[in-house]
Amino acid sequence: MDKDVVDKDVVDKDTDKRTALVTGANRGIGKEIARQLAEAGLIVHIGSRDADDGQRAVDEIGANARLLVLDVTDGVAEAAEQIGRLDVLVNNAGIMTTGPDVEGFRRAYEVNVFGVVAVTEAFLPALRRSASPRIVNISSGLASLEWSSTRFPVDAASVAYRTSKAALNALTVLYAQALAGAGCKVNALGPGPRATAMNSFAGGDPAEAAEGAVRLALLPDDGPTGSFVAWDGTPIPW
């Protein structure tokens, strides 16, 4: 039996449980989302571009965690072949780039926008095998165009990141409409400032933000779709 077949068997033996994939789950908010989904009883695929980092998170989270080596910018289709059915996809992987130069824009969009499209498209067949698929896009309140005009003026250093998350919000609306017929809820979360590497470890507890993502991941069939909410469920203006 070749390795691909063995890997698929390992994944598929858990098909009686709900399954989730969290991208960038080796640290930060993503690891907390993965931990809470595993605690809720789902089999959680820990997306990590580095196998050792991912395995450390799998070992830490324990029984329901599975490693899925996944760089959202490379080889996504091959990774998706390892997953038979998926109930929850959390597009969490993201990067912050500095400066308004074109190269900074390209790097931010590569992960925060094109990576989300690549992952969503590649895992759609697995999501379509779910009775109630859910997609959660980890956005940012800094993406809000209304708040950019009022509360949080856009500065040059963060404009690549912020516009990439605004594009992610547009994708959220698009996918919510496109996948409504499949019963798939697609929502965006603004986690608020959290103490992670991205934020120089300034901010609140990432686990609190993860609670908001988990709520969207486990929405009932009459729950909202195409929404943009803060970690506590309050709406964020587009």
Ligand code: NAP
């Ligand atoms: P973080 O600790 O820097 O985590 C980012 C995660 O994304 C890491 O696991 C990282 O993996 C992964 N990643 C980056 N590029 C990737 C790629 N090409 N393929 C796969 N994974 C990749 O930051 P975080 O705060 O937890 O960020 C999680 C999400 O929350 C991001 O989308 C971020 O924009 C959003 N967010 C965060 C805050 C905040 O205050 N922290 C606020 C608003 C929104 P490596 O370890 O391999 O680099």
